[in-house]
Amino acid sequence: MYTTELKDRNQKAAPVTTAAEDPVKLAAFEARVAADDFIEPKDWMPEAYRKTLVRQISQHAHSEIVGMLPEGNWITRAPSLRRKAVLLAKVQDEGGHGLYLYAAAETLGTSRDEMIEALHSGRAKYSTIFNYPTLTWADIGAIGWLVDGAAILNQVPLQRTSYGPYARAMVRICKEESFHQRQGYEIMMALAAGSPEQKRMAQNALDRWWWPSLMMFGPPDENSPNTAQSVRWRIKRETNDELRQKFVDVTVPQAEAIGITVPDPALKWNEARGSYDFGAIDWDEFYAVVRGEGPVAKERVKARVEAWESGAWVREAANAHAAKRAHRAAAE
Ligand SMILES: [Fe+2]
Numbered sequence: 001m002y003t004t005e006l007k008d009r010n011q012k013a014a015p016v017t018t019a020a021e022d023p024v025k026l027a028a029f030e031a032r033v034a035a036d037d038f039i040e041p042k043d044w045m046p047e048a049y050r051k052t053l054v055r056q057i058s059q060h061a062h063s064e065i066v067g068m069l070p071e072g073n074w075i076t077r078a079p080s081l082r083r084k085a086v087l088l089a090k091v092q093d094e095g096g097h098g099l100y101l102y103a104a105a106e107t108l109g110t111s112r113d114e115m116i117e118a119l120h121s122g123r124a125k126y127s128t129i130f131n132y133p134t135l136t137w138a139d140i141g142a143i144g145w146l147v148d149g150a151a152i153l154n155q156v157p158l159q160r161t162s163y164g165p166y167a168r169a170m171v172r173i174c175k176e177e178s179f180h181q182r183q184g185y186e187i188m189m190a191l192a193a194g195s196p197e198q199k200r201m202a203q204n205a206l207d208r209w210w211w212p213s214l215m216m217f218g219p220p221d222e223n224s225p226n227t228a229q230s231v232r233w234r235i236k237r238e239t240n241d242e243l244r245q246k247f248v249d250v251t252v253p254q255a256e257a258i259g260i261t262v263p264d265p266a267l268k269w270n271e272a273r274g275s276y277d278f279g280a281i282d283w284d285e286f287y288a289v290v291r292g293e294g295p296v297a298k299e300r301v302k303a304r305v306e307a308w309e310s311g312a313w314v315r316e317a318a319n320a321h322a323a324k325r326a327h328r329a330a331a332e
């Protein structure tokens with residue numbers, strides 16, 4: 001999974017630089033970024049760049065681990081041993097993505113504990129999509145197909161994002177996302193080719209997940225105050241609207257190929273643009289979910305807090321073990 005940078009509608013864009021920043025260093029930094037050099041943890045960087053990255057990478061990490069919850073919910077109910085093994089592998093991958101990304105964010109000077117605390121207290125955001133419930137097995141297909149499909153489009157350009165540790169984490173993540181997307185689409189294919197009831201399940205899942213999937217790319221460019229700066233600093237390489245359009249263009253033919261219908265009466269191929277035109281997104285719903293009013297938002301954060309608390313003994317044991325080893329090494 002992935003996230004785009006989320007903010008409430010009323011939050012202001014961060015200032016580009018602070019007054020105290022050295023213009024010579026800033027110019028050298030901007031020249032490196034413009035030349036497609038990677039910026040590494042020990043390099044000088046503007047404070048706003050560091051802050052934007054910490055926010056984006058930690059939101060991305062939170063999205064990976066919160067994203068394990070709606071699917072984890074179906075592991076025990078997968079319809080066959082094969083489906084269960086595939087889903088287990090997929091959900092474990094998402095846990096791994098969270099770990100790479102927390103580690104990448106830590107290189108910017110923010111601790112894991114601070115990031116987790118921000119998630120648990122509701123200060124940090126994660127992708128709005130995970131605040132919707134998974135009602136049937138077809139939802140597992142729809143999530144892999146649509147949500148991981150959206151993740152691929154968002155993350156492929158991030159392999160060339162300007163911050164080295166983030167870009168490198170993306171390389172492996174993207175390979176795994178491609179497996180996730182295929183497993184989801186394969187579930188949808190099987191259901192769409194099944195009994196009338198199974199086909200209805202697939203259609204119903206597409207009906208419920210389509211619009212929230214389009215919202216995943218974040219607010220429209222004109223309401224995305226940080227986009228221009230993030231594109232200039234090559235934190236982002238394509239805008240929310242560009243990525244959303246690409247998603248619609250690749251996904252609509254996939255729905256048609258398996259005989260299910262995208263729930264948008266305004267959807268129409270535009271010959272001149274070589275793209276699909278599509279209907280208006282309900283941005284009020286999006287911002288309500290960003291504010292934490294999604295259908296299962298409270299349940300998601302509660303599940304994360306409980307997992308953190310019940311795992312405390314593992315962290316304590318690991319720390320005690322590390323301390324013992326360090327003590328022994330020092331004595332040798
Ligand atoms: Fe994924």
Ligand SMILES: [Fe+2]
Nearest residue numbers: 001064094097
């Ligand atoms: Fe992921």
